[in-house]
Amino acid sequence: MILGTIFLITLYLILKYILEWIKYFNNLDTRLGDSTWRFSYDYPVIGERDISDLDDKDFVRLRRKKNKIVLLMYSVVLIMFISSMSLLSKFLLFFFD
Secondary structure: OHHHHHHHHHHHHHHHHHHHHHHHHHHHOHHHOOOOOOOHHHOOOOOOOOOOOOOOHHHHHHHHHHHHHHHHHHHHHHHHHHHHHHHHHHHHHHHHO
């Protein structure tokens, strides 16, 4: 149980670090939006939707970096959920066994 708690605390600190990166990327360009939990292509962009680097290379690369960070955030949240369920089951087994 102690290792599970340490693991969850470590994942929480990693999540806070990732959220700060997302806030940083959001402040670099206003077209990315202010949301932390959404991928950046969900927001309307001025002009046509840019799929490749041909129109606006800097924005497209920034958007792709932000999307990778958001995907990493979702992965950490999923691992935290699974770990917390495992820790909760160990906790319940310890007290009810």
